[in-house]
Amino acid sequence: MSNLFYQTRLRRPLLDRAEGVYMWDVDGKRYLDGSSGAMVSNIGHSNPAVLEAMRRQMEKSTFGYRLHFENEPAEEFARQIAARMPQGLDRVFFVSGGSEAVESCLKLARQYAVAIGEASRWKVISRFPSYHGSSLGALSVTGMSLMSAPFSPMMREMPKIPAPTCYLDRDDLSDHERGLKYARYLRDEILRQGPETVLAFIMEPVGGASTGALVAPDSYYAEIRRICDEFGILLIADEVMSGAGRTGQYLACDHWGMRPDLIAFSKGFGAGYMPLGAMVADRRIADAVIDSGGFIHGFTYAGNPLACAAGLAVLGEIDRLGLIDAAQVQGDKLSRRLQALMQRYEFIGDVRGKGLLLAFELVANRETMEPLPVGLNAHNRLVDLAYDRGLIIYSRRTRGGRIGDHFLVCPPLITTDEQIDEILAVLTDSLDAFAQETGLEYGAAA
Numbered sequence: 001m002s003n004l005f006y007q008t009r010l011r012r013p014l015l016d017r018a019e020g021v022y023m024w025d026v027d028g029k030r031y032l033d034g035s036s037g038a039m040v041s042n043i044g045h046s047n048p049a050v051l052e053a054m055r056r057q058m059e060k061s062t063f064g065y066r067l068h069f070e071n072e073p074a075e076e077f078a079r080q081i082a083a084r085m086p087q088g089l090d091r092v093f094f095v096s097g098g099s100e101a102v103e104s105c106l107k108l109a110r111q112y113a114v115a116i117g118e119a120s121r122w123k124v125i126s127r128f129p130s131y132h133g134s135s136l137g138a139l140s141v142t143g144m145s146l147m148s149a150p151f152s153p154m155m156r157e158m159p160k161i162p163a164p165t166c167y168l169d170r171d172d173l174s175d176h177e178r179g180l181k182y183a184r185y186l187r188d189e190i191l192r193q194g195p196e197t198v199l200a201f202i203m204e205p206v207g208g209a210s211t212g213a214l215v216a217p218d219s220y221y222a223e224i225r226r227i228c229d230e231f232g233i234l235l236i237a238d239e240v241m242s243g244a245g246r247t248g249q250y251l252a253c254d255h256w257g258m259r260p261d262l263i264a265f266s267k268g269f270g271a272g273y274m275p276l277g278a279m280v281a282d283r284r285i286a287d288a289v290i291d292s293g294g295f296i297h298g299f300t301y302a303g304n305p306l307a308c309a310a311g312l313a314v315l316g317e318i319d320r321l322g323l324i325d326a327a328q329v330q331g332d333k334l335s336r337r338l339q340a341l342m343q344r345y346e347f348i349g350d351v352r353g354k355g356l357l358l359a360f361e362l363v364a365n366r367e368t369m370e371p372l373p374v375g376l377n378a379h380n381r382l383v384d385l386a387y388d389r390g391l392i393i394y395s396r397r398t399r400g401g402r403i404g405d406h407f408l409v410c411p412p413l414i415t416t417d418e419q420i421d422e423i424l425a426v427l428t429d430s431l432d433a434f435a436q437e438t439g440l441e442y443g444a445a446a
Contacts, residue, residue: 099133179217248328
């Protein structure tokens with residue numbers, strides 16, 4: 001029996017310890033963390049340099065409330081983060097997690113509009129499917145009806161446009177044309193809502209749990225920025241999952257040179273060593289709000305010295321170990337290996353992603369991309385089969401949270417070639433077992 005409860009009655013073994021890409025339960029069974037937890041443990045577990053930095057800070061102080069003291073770890077961490085941002089994005093607001101980071105972006109954007117005399121702007125357009133957090137504000141821009149429907153009387157649902165799921169399209173357009181098509185859904189929605197009422201557009205540069213590492217065509221990103229500029233609306237980049245080096249750049253936006261106005265960070269930002277996230281804002285936005293009376297927002301643990309000491313050490317290890325380049329190099333290797341699985345399993349319909357933010361999707365028909373029957377419960381069953389064999393992967397329903405099955409394979413950025421081999425061996429065995437259980441056809445190894 002346990003007094004804890006979370007989403008379901010699912011029970012897992014007690015965790016004993018973790019090191020590098022591996023975790024052990026109290027019975028001594030070893031698991032390869034093939035999803036970095038929930039795409040969090042970017043630098044791996046129990047990194048000695050980070051633990052030592054935390055020990056040093058614990059000997060000095062573990063808490064200092066921001067209205068009473070400034071603290072050196074927060075100041076230095078903010079300085080180093082700002083140095084990595086596009087020009088002008090140099091105001092950092094620390095939080096404890098991803099939902100808090102997104103909420104902070106939404107509220108700062110609104111207060112900015114009020115501060116500059118554009119109080120009619122309050123609508124934040126987002127995409128469907130998408131995931132931006134589970135608090136009511138973040139949920140209002142999340143495009144996943146299964147999560148938001150029970151709470152709809154308690155919140156104001158925000159407008160949605162289709163996510164750029166080009167892999168499902170069956171048309172004669174080029175990738176470039178598809179990118180422009182999906183970006184222009186934003187322009188159409190702004191006009192439908194009334195440009196004077198639209199505050200911002202929020203998007204994941206590379207999709208997370210809701211769309212399974214979805215990457216839009218290159219043309220999409222520049223067109224989105226152009227449309228936001230055309231109507232004077234703010235562009236919010238949700239980099240909670242894609243940021244901190246996971247895609248092979250510190251910001252996923254950097255792959256396309258797309259400059260957001262506000263950025264939400266968490267997950268790999270603190271790499272699981274402490275609850276940590278941040279909003280990074282354009283100075284013109286933050287300064288306007290501060291100068292108009294102050295930012296009416298805050299969290300008790302914002303800028304916590306122990307959390308910031310951990311985050312600063314994580315950033316140092318990303319640099320010291322060359323993990324941003326490693327994410328690209330190892331991600332390319334892992335992506336090729338996942339794509340090769342399509343030769344063996346006809347029911348793998350798509351492999352996608354960037355760097356070490358990768359996913360594959362199961363389908364009933366690769367030509368039509370018809371999803372597997374919901375009753376197979378594939379998104380849970382394959383995870384369980386892999387878990388039993390010592391591999392942790394992460395899954396969600398692909399198409400709005402109700403149908404479709406995708407699996408995120410996102411190991412820590414320290415993953416070696418040998419560990420990629422291990423991931424593929426266990427994943428292949430698990431897919432074989434799934435195919436045998438369900439009667440799906442599969443062939444010889446690629």
